[in-house]
Amino acid sequence: MLQGKCILLGVTGSIAAYKAANLASMLVKAGADVTVLMTENATKFIHPITFETLTGHKCLVDTFDRNFQYSVEHVALAKRADAVLVAPATANVIGKIANGLADDMLTTTVMACTCKKIIAPAMNTNMLQNPIVQENLEKLSFFGYEIAEPATGRLACGDVGAGKLPPEDELFERLLRAVTPHDLEGVSVLVTAGATAEPVDPVRFLSNRSSGKMGCAVARAAMLRGAKVTLVGGRMSVEPPRFVDTVRVETAREMFEAVRARADADVIVKAAAVADYRPKTVFEEKLKKTEGGAVLELERTEDILAYLGAHKRADQVICGFAMETESLLENAREKLRRKNCDLLAANSIREDGAGFGVDTNIVTLLTENEEIPLPLLTKDETADRILDKILEIRKARGL
Numbered sequence: 001m002l003q004g005k006c007i008l009l010g011v012t013g014s015i016a017a018y019k020a021a022n023l024a025s026m027l028v029k030a031g032a033d034v035t036v037l038m039t040e041n042a043t044k045f046i047h048p049i050t051f052e053t054l055t056g057h058k059c060l061v062d063t064f065d066r067n068f069q070y071s072v073e074h075v076a077l078a079k080r081a082d083a084v085l086v087a088p089a090t091a092n093v094i095g096k097i098a099n100g101l102a103d104d105m106l107t108t109t110v111m112a113c114t115c116k117k118i119i120a121p122a123m124n125t126n127m128l129q130n131p132i133v134q135e136n137l138e139k140l141s142f143f144g145y146e147i148a149e150p151a152t153g154r155l156a157c158g159d160v161g162a163g164k165l166p167p168e169d170e171l172f173e174r175l176l177r178a179v180t181p182h183d184l185e186g187v188s189v190l191v192t193a194g195a196t197a198e199p200v201d202p203v204r205f206l207s208n209r210s211s212g213k214m215g216c217a218v219a220r221a222a223m224l225r226g227a228k229v230t231l232v233g234g235r236m237s238v239e240p241p242r243f244v245d246t247v248r249v250e251t252a253r254e255m256f257e258a259v260r261a262r263a264d265a266d267v268i269v270k271a272a273a274v275a276d277y278r279p280k281t282v283f284e285e286k287l288k289k290t291e292g293g294a295v296l297e298l299e300r301t302e303d304i305l306a307y308l309g310a311h312k313r314a315d316q317v318i319c320g321f322a323m324e325t326e327s328l329l330e331n332a333r334e335k336l337r338r339k340n341c342d343l344l345a346a347n348s349i350r351e352d353g354a355g356f357g358v359d360t361n362i363v364t365l366l367t368e369n370e371e372i373p374l375p376l377l378t379k380d381e382t383a384d385r386i387l388d389k390i391l392e393i394r395k396a397r398g399l
């Protein structure tokens with residue numbers, strides 16, 4: 001994803017500059033070709049050698065440095081760039097870029113870049129809220145710059161408020177989204193993930209082993225590919241992806257209501273492991289044990305996927321999942337038909353590297369007349385293959 005991508009990281013004179021070192025390291029580890037551009041003031045906070053060691057490239061500070069290949073032709077770097085991130089961005093540099101001032105290596109290069117540009121402001125709350133800074137940020141936004149909303153918390157000056165540099169993993173995710181081809185731009189995608197939990201009494205519930213990893217991978221991949229993503233998540237052992245509108249639910253009924261209210265999405269991927277049964281009675285008090293065994297009466301839950309299939313629009317693509325322990329493909333094909341899905345991702349939990357909790361999966365994609373066995377892939381890769389197929393189905397329908 002970031003492999004071989006040319007990323008320009010602009011670092012300016014804010015105390016948060018030290019965090020840019022971690023970000024540079026994360027980007028290099030992900031295979032990106034990172035060049036750091038610093039303002040003169042930034043070098044007072046962190047030494048260029050830190051970035052040079054991490055990136056393997058000379059850190060660019062002065063436009064008129066003659067001992068360097070880009071000194072005469074700094075525009076060449078701008079041309080090669082796949083994305084630019086200025087993090088941290090001071091009020092001064094934001095003001096300069098917003099007003100077309102370019103008097104050093106960082107600002108001249110940013111001005112020459114035609115790729116996606118992201119600005120991550122970091123400063124004192126009062127400075128950030130200054131109407132002039134706000135107007136400059138709005139102007140940058142108007143001209144297509146992405147502004148990474150500053151985080152709120154304790155600032156270096158001791159104040160508590162907005163102005164902190166967002167966490168490095170958020171900035172990483174923004175860059176990844178910036179360099180990923182947006183073939184799902186303008187498409188709304190609804191994804192369900194995780195396990196539902198059906199209460200028995202105030203202490204106990206019935207649930208399953210789903211971690212939510214596969215559904216979250218689909219939601220994240222769709223977000224990176226430019227879709228507008230909503231995730232309806234049950235119990236999950238992973239954090240929902242960033243830049244995804246997430247709705248948390250517990251029970252199958254809550255998931256059904258949350259999905260039904262958003263069922264107008266262009267694409268729906270139902271990766272959640274929904275309970276098929278719930279206790280008929282939810283006891284108000286904790287059940288006390290008695291001598292001998294016990295019987296819990298269960299009733300069926302709503303079949304969300306079947307409901308969606310029954311109400312499907314012609315321009316909608318619905319993908320279900322099937323997790324089986326026997327007769328995988330026969331059961332999955334039957335499910336595809338019964339639930340009126342366009343695509344079904346079938347996996348057997350009997351195979352090593354597939355199923356609950358792990359980061360990999362072995363899935364067979366089924367459509368009405370196709371059967372595509374995928375090899376052992378990471379859940380991220382599997383998610384992309386599912387979205388590729390969905391895109392193909394949409395294209396075949398002229399969408």
Ligand code: CTP
Pocket residue numbers: 252270271272273274275276301302303304305306319320321322323324335
């Ligand atoms: N599903 C759903 N609502 C339910 C049960 C399942 O939406 N109440 C969805 C799952 O999200 C998944 C698909 O249906 O996309 C298949 O789920 P699975 O439990 O494997 O299939 P079932 O239809 O429940 O069939 P069976 O229990 O017979 O395997």
